[in-house]
Amino acid sequence: MHARSEASTEQAAAWPEEIFAILQRYQARQVPYVPDAGHSQLIQRVLDSSTMRGIPLTTEEEGVALLAGAWAGGQRGVLLMQSSGVGNCINMLSLTQIFRFPFLTLVTMRGEWGEFNPWQVPMGSSTQGVFELSGVRVLRATHPDEVKDVMEAAASQAYNACTPTAVLLAQRLIGTKVFVK
Amino acid sequence: MSKANLLDRRQVVSTLLADRKEALVVAGLGASTYDLAAAGDNPRNLYLWGAMGGAVMMGLGLALSQPDLPVVVVTGDGEMLMGMGSLATVGVQKPKNLSILVLDNEAYGETGGQMSHTAATADLVGVARACGIPDSKAISTLGEIESFAEAMQDTSSGPRFANVKIDAANLERVLSNRDGTYIMNRLRGALGHAPI
Numbered sequence: 001m002h003a004r005s006e007a008s009t010e011q012a013a014a015w016p017e018e019i020f021a022i023l024q025r026y027q028a029r030q031v032p033y034v035p036d037a038g039h040s041q042l043i044q045r046v047l048d049s050s051t052m053r054g055i056p057l058t059t060e061e062e063g064v065a066l067l068a069g070a071w072a073g074g075q076r077g078v079l080l081m082q083s084s085g086v087g088n089c090i091n092m093l094s095l096t097q098i099f100r101f102p103f104l105t106l107v108t109m110r111g112e113w114g115e116f117n118p119w120q121v122p123m124g125s126s127t128q129g130v131f132e133l134s135g136v137r138v139l140r141a142t143h144p145d146e147v148k149d150v151m152e153a154a155a156s157q158a159y160n161a162c163t164p165t166a167v168l169l170a171q172r173l174i175g176t177k178v179f180v181k
Numbered sequence: 182m183s184k185a186n187l188l189d190r191r192q193v194v195s196t197l198l199a200d201r202k203e204a205l206v207v208a209g210l211g212a213s214t215y216d217l218a219a220a221g222d223n224p225r226n227l228y229l230w231g232a233m234g235g236a237v238m239m240g241l242g243l244a245l246s247q248p249d250l251p252v253v254v255v256t257g258d259g260e261m262l263m264g265m266g267s268l269a270t271v272g273v274q275k276p277k278n279l280s281i282l283v284l285d286n287e288a289y290g291e292t293g294g295q296m297s298h299t300a301a302t303a304d305l306v307g308v309a310r311a312c313g314i315p316d317s318k319a320i321s322t323l324g325e326i327e328s329f330a331e332a333m334q335d336t337s338s339g340p341r342f343a344n345v346k347i348d349a350a351n352l353e354r355v356l357s358n359r360d361g362t363y364i365m366n367r368l369r370g371a372l373g374h375a376p377i
Contacts, residue, residue, distance in 0.1 A: 058266030065235030069242025074374045098361030
């Protein structure tokens with residue numbers, strides 16, 4: 001088990017760069033997000049990008065609706081959030097079936113793999129089930145060397161086949177948050 | 182339950198869209214969607230029949246992807262209250278081509294007319310302004326709706342927000358299309374986007 005790194009003090013991981021490159025290739029333009037430490041490197045790449053627009057949200061469900069509107073206007077996007085935000089999205093996820101638009105979300109997981117904070121566990125435990133009950137296919141990446149393939153598959157089925165897809169980025173991958181040293 | 186001197190919602194929306202040109206219109210679920218349908222069907226209409234609280238965000242996604250076209254969101258006070266955070270998100274993005282018009286009857290008309298927070302204490306104009314949309318105002322006359330309709334065509338001066346207190350009478354429903362894929366693909370087609 002490795003600890004979650006502080007983004008500013010340690011070397012950047014390779015997998016967020018791989019995700020960014022795939023999103024670029026699929027021409028994702030609007031990137032709504034509720035911040036999470038596990039997404040911090042990717043969010044920074046998006047905010048620095050000239051082709052993507054990072055859009056901070058007040059709650060995750062806003063991102064589902066935003067991506068529906070973006071698609072209506074001809075743009076693709078991706079929603080970045082933490083597992084605790086998935087529950088906030090449930091009713092709005094109806095839009096993925098109603099509009100059949102290319103919905104892709106990347107979810108950093110909490111509440112698993114050595115979690116310290118019990119408040120993260122209930123939603124983290126039901127994240128996959130909530131997506132599946134809502135008609136969203138779930139793919140999971142647990143190890144750094146599988147992120148690229150998982151992400152490529154997710155982007156392909158979401159953008160090419162309008163199959164609503166969530167990628168769960170495991171807490172084992174992003175590192176367990178350390179509260180007490 | 183009608184009060185004197187309040188505007189008729191159908192007249193407000195038909196006046197707003199009388200000379201809409203290329204405007205894209207998102208209508209919140211319930212009466213706002215019926216108002217949009219009553220004003221005349223158009224491929225550039227995005228009718229919502231659910232997803233309560235999402236109308237402004239759909240308008241934002243649309244506005245950011247089509248920055249040269251006017252985008253207007255027409256929704257009710259209940260729907261706006263549920264998506265109040267989206268005004269803060271709009272305030273940060275500042276899309277110059279986005280206009281938001283709230284039809285405020287101070288009630289949940291679709292479910293029996295239960296009072297909404299705007300009947301008591303909530304001031305949506307104040308909320309919008311405090312969220313970073315300085316061009317936010319209360320509207321009470323059709324003349325102001327005409328001015329708003331003109332302003333919304335200017336895609337370089339938004340975002341703008343207006344709240345209009347309307348008569349709370351429940352009008353006969355005018356049903357729009359409710360097949361989401363049809364509505365979505367028709368709108369995309371009108372903008373030149375092919376199906377996948």
